[in-house]
Amino acid sequence: MLYSEKVMDHFEHPRNVGEIPDADGVGQVGNAKCGDIMRMYIKVDENEIITDVKFKTFGCGAAIATSSMATELIKGKSIDEALKLTNKAVVEALEGLPPVKIHCSVLAEEAIKAAIENYRQRKNGGGEGITVNESCASCEH
Amino acid sequence: MTKRRIYMDHAATTYVKPEVLEAMLPYFTDQFGNPSSIHTRGQMARSAVDRAREQVARAINAQPAEIYFTGGGSEADNMALKGIAESYAKKGSHIITTKIEHHAILHTCEWLEKQRGVSVTYLDVDEYGRVTPEQVEAAIRPDTILVSIMFANNEIGTIEPIAEIGAMCKKHGVLFHTDAVQAVGAVPIDVQAMNIDLLSMSAHKFYGPKGIGALYARKGVRVPSLIHGGAQERGKRAGTENLPGIVGMGKAIELATATMEESSRRIAALRDRLMKGILERVPDCRVNGDLEHRLPNNLNMCFKYIEGEALLLRLDLAGIEGSSGSACTSGSLDPSHVLLAIGLPHEIAHGSLRLTLGDGTTEEDVDYVIDTLPGIVRTLREMSPIFEH
Numbered sequence: 001m002l003y004s005e006k007v008m009d010h011f012e013h014p015r016n017v018g019e020i021p022d023a024d025g026v027g028q029v030g031n032a033k034c035g036d037i038m039r040m041y042i043k044v045d046e047n048e049i050i051t052d053v054k055f056k057t058f059g060c061g062a063a064i065a066t067s068s069m070a071t072e073l074i075k076g077k078s079i080d081e082a083l084k085l086t087n088k089a090v091v092e093a094l095e096g097l098p099p100v101k102i103h104c105s106v107l108a109e110e111a112i113k114a115a116i117e118n119y120r121q122r123k124n125g126g127g128e129g130i131t132v133n134e135s136c137a138s139c140e141h
Numbered sequence: 142m143t144k145r146r147i148y149m150d151h152a153a154t155t156y157v158k159p160e161v162l163e164a165m166l167p168y169f170t171d172q173f174g175n176p177s178s179i180h181t182r183g184q185m186a187r188s189a190v191d192r193a194r195e196q197v198a199r200a201i202n203a204q205p206a207e208i209y210f211t212g213g214g215s216e217a218d219n220m221a222l223k224g225i226a227e228s229y230a231k232k233g234s235h236i237i238t239t240k241i242e243h244h245a246i247l248h249t250c251e252w253l254e255k256q257r258g259v260s261v262t263y264l265d266v267d268e269y270g271r272v273t274p275e276q277v278e279a280a281i282r283p284d285t286i287l288v289s290i291m292f293a294n295n296e297i298g299t300i301e302p303i304a305e306i307g308a309m310c311k312k313h314g315v316l317f318h319t320d321a322v323q324a325v326g327a328v329p330i331d332v333q334a335m336n337i338d339l340l341s342m343s344a345h346k347f348y349g350p351k352g353i354g355a356l357y358a359r360k361g362v363r364v365p366s367l368i369h370g371g372a373q374e375r376g377k378r379a380g381t382e383n384l385p386g387i388v389g390m391g392k393a394i395e396l397a398t399a400t401m402e403e404s405s406r407r408i409a410a411l412r413d414r415l416m417k418g419i420l421e422r423v424p425d426c427r428v429n430g431d432l433e434h435r436l437p438n439n440l441n442m443c444f445k446y447i448e449g450e451a452l453l454l455r456l457d458l459a460g461i462e463g464s465s466g467s468a469c470t471s472g473s474l475d476p477s478h479v480l481l482a483i484g485l486p487h488e489i490a491h492g493s494l495r496l497t498l499g500d501g502t503t504e505e506d507v508d509y510v511i512d513t514l515p516g517i518v519r520t521l522r523e524m525s526p527i528f529e530h
Contacts, residue, residue, distance in 0.1 A: 011454060017524050032488030035468045035476065039526035048173055050505035060450035060469035064524065098471060100309065 003061055010065035015072050018054040022086040025122065026130040027114025030107055035059060038067045038111040039130075044119055048079045055111070062101035066108040069093050079116055085109060146460045147506045151346075151438060152295050152497035153464055157389065158348040163260050164392040165350065173394060176382050177371065179253040190382055193391025197355055200394045201340065202331040209356045209364070210387055211372045214322035214343030215374075217356035220367045220378075221318045221339045224247045225287045226259050228363035229316075233284025237315075239264045239272050239481040241299075242291050246320055247478075248290075264290075269431035270299035274309040287316045292324035292340075296466055296495060297430030298439025300328065303342035305327040307336030316362060322346055326397030327405060327436055338362050344386070348500065349393030353386035365450065408498050409437035411507050416440050416495065418511030423518050429480065431445040438498040441466075443480075443489050447521040452494055455517045461510055466493040488527075 003011070020026075020041035030036040034138035036059040053071045057064050068088050074082040091097050097105060113138035114131045121127025148156075157165075168189065174182035176190050194205045226234065237251055240263045253259035259521045262280045264272050277288055288310050293300045303319055310317035317338035321330060326347030332340060339362060343354040358364045370379025397404075416428060425445040444452065449467030456463055464470065466477030468491060475481065476490035496510070522528040 008454075011451075012458060014524065032491070032527065034474075034485070035491035037526050056524055058446065058525045058527050059448050060467070061454045062469075064447070064451060 002098065004069075004095045004097075005066070005140055006093075007065040010068040010094065011061045013124075014055075014064055014068035016054050016068065016075070017056065018139065019056065020052060020054050025115045025117075025119025027111055027116070027118050028130055028132045029110045029114055029134075030059070031134045032058070036063050036107055038063065038102065038107055038114040040067070040071070040111045041120060042074075042115045044079060050074055050077055050079065050082055059104065059107075060101070062097055062104040063107065065094060066090050066097075066105045067111065070108040073113055079119070082112060083116060085112060096112065144460055145509075146462060147502075147509060148462045149313045149496040149502065149506075149510070150462050150464050151499035152436075152495065154345045154351065155348045155499060156501070157350055158393065158500075160396060161349055161392045163391050165389040167384040168388050173384070176384065177373070186384055189384065189388050193339075193387045193470070196391035196395045197342075198357075200325070200330070200398045201342075201357060201358050202333050204360065206375070207360055209358065209377050210382065210390075211354045211356055211367075211378060212352055212383075213354040214243075214320070214341050214346075215354075216367075217341035217354050218243070218245040218320055218342070219249050220356050220364065221341060221358075222246065222253065222287070222289060224364040224367070225318070225339070225362075226253050226257055226315060227365050229286040233282075233286045234259045234286045234479055235262070235282050236260075237264065237277060237280045237285060237290075239266060239286045239290055239301075241266050241270055241294050241479045242289070242294075243295060243320055243322065246289055246291070266299075267483055269430055269434075270294055270297050270429075270479070270483050271434065272301055272306075273412070274302060274305040277306050278309050278313070281313050281315055285313075285315050287318060289318040289320065292319045292321035292325060292330070293328065294430070294434050294479060296325045296477055297441045297483065298323075298497075299431040299434040300324070300434040300436065302434075303337070304335040310338075313338045322438060326394060326401070327438065329401065332357060333361070336507045339364075340498065344390035344393055347393050347397045349387045349469065351385050353383055353390045364493060404500060405437040408500070408502065411502055412438055412440050412498055414504070415498070415507045415510060416442075419431045419514055422511065422515040427520075429483065429485070436497075440498075442494050443485065443493045444494065444518050445489065447492050447518060449476075449491060449493050451521055452492070455521065456494075456514070459513050459517065463494055463496045465495060467491045468494075497513065 023041040024044040028039040041054045087109040090105040118131035174186035177188040198205045272451040340357040345351040429441040449465030450469040480490035
């Protein structure tokens with residue numbers, strides 16, 4: 001089969017889909033030309049714990065599943081712990097991805113990093129409402 | 142697979158019709174002779190091959206001696222392009238084709254450019270996927286040896302002006318090949334009237350078995366041997382014939398031709414019903430390809446703000462089987478070269494869906510898709526960061 005049961009579960013029933021209007025950090029990665037765009041919203045409390053996280057994704061089955069899993073993996077974690085999340089961990093949690101789809105998990109890791117970077121920028125008094133990183137590691141667009 | 146499944150991917154492949162399977166079976170069990178054997182069993186097999194060859198020839202108004210059985214459509218394409226490039230190398234080494242051909246043509250052309258020093262002109266198509274005879278004429282040079290233009294496109298269904306292009310090629314003394322893999326069995330083809338010199342076809346697109354196809358090459362066109370060995374296929378493609386496959390192909394093409402007019406009318410009506418139903422219920426979508434010159438069973442659409450593979454997966458979960466031109470489904474980084482060639486931007490091309498109906502498709506099937514698709518599109522759009530409510 002193309003995808004594992006775990007991946008199909010996260011695809012069919014994605015966790016944490018949506019937006020957070022008063023988010024503390026918003027990050028977006030990928031671009032429409034690639035066919036992959038992930039946007040992550042995080043709510044962070046005064047102890048730097050991620051209390052809420054939501055995502056929106058334009059992309060394939062693996063893109064949706066990896067972003068869903070990524071939100072699950074960082075919810076309730078500290079910012080520092082979330083920064084340590086690797087794409088490998090996402091793939092493992094999903095019990096594997098086809099080799100051609102591994103880059104989707106990389107994008108999910110980058111989306112989290114972009115949201116956290118946005119949070120940090122805002123905290124330091126600067127930054128936009130959203131941190132966007134359009135370059136996609138795996139293609140030349 | 143248990144619950145109801147609706148197969149709408151006939152352009153990818155078709156089921157083998159019961160009459161075809163029935164015609165094939167004896168050639169596995171009882172009448173399994175080698176057509177080259179002298180004994181009766183062999184000679185009966187030989188007759189079966191001859192009959193199938195006649196059936197195939199009749200379907201396109203060719204002579205049986207002009208039909209070469211191959212392992213499929215891709216092989217026929219390879220045989221045509223590489224064969225003509227080799228046989229007519231003294232005359233020239235320029236080939237004209239289009240940007241929307243199947244990869245069996247495009248990748249073979251690229252190989253000929255790289256490995257054989259052939260120069261290839263890839264003609265542009267308009268926003269509906271059509272190429273004109275005038276474009277072909279303008280591209281013909283003194284050293285042009287072949288024009289290869291597909292009869293109908295597998296993704297968007299557009300039918301090219303084949304008879305006019307054939308006439309143009311004849312006028313300029315250039316051989317004309319058409320990859321008719323998607324067209325044979327679906328629309329009438331007459332290689333005499335249309336001035337076609339070479340044609341590729343594949344049985345599994347018209348309710349025959351996989352692994353068998355044919356190349357038509359007009360008498361007088363020099364085609365070199367693809368496979369050396371025995372004398373099968375007039376020495377052009379040696380090897381003991383795929384007897385059941387050949388019999389199946391003959392039966393399938395005969396059935397398809399006999400019912401073509403009625404079938405295509407029925408399917409086109411269902412396809413139009415499907416198209417209308419989707420356009421009415423789903424906003425921000427468009428149909429790709431020529432609406433008038435189009436394969437009767439083909440519907441290809443783009444849905445803004447969502448991606449094709451995700452759409453296919455959700456449809457599959459609902460029992461609906463289609464295909465897409467998105468990058469993720471093609472296994473490459475770019476969406477379908479056909480959708481890009483008709484001018485669609487990447488982000489739109491990624492959200493494509495191809496539904497191709499068949500002889501078994503019913504009105505209930507179509508209505509189920511019309512009822513199910515809008516909800517799926519809505520769900521994916523609500524998840525999309527580029528969708529503004």
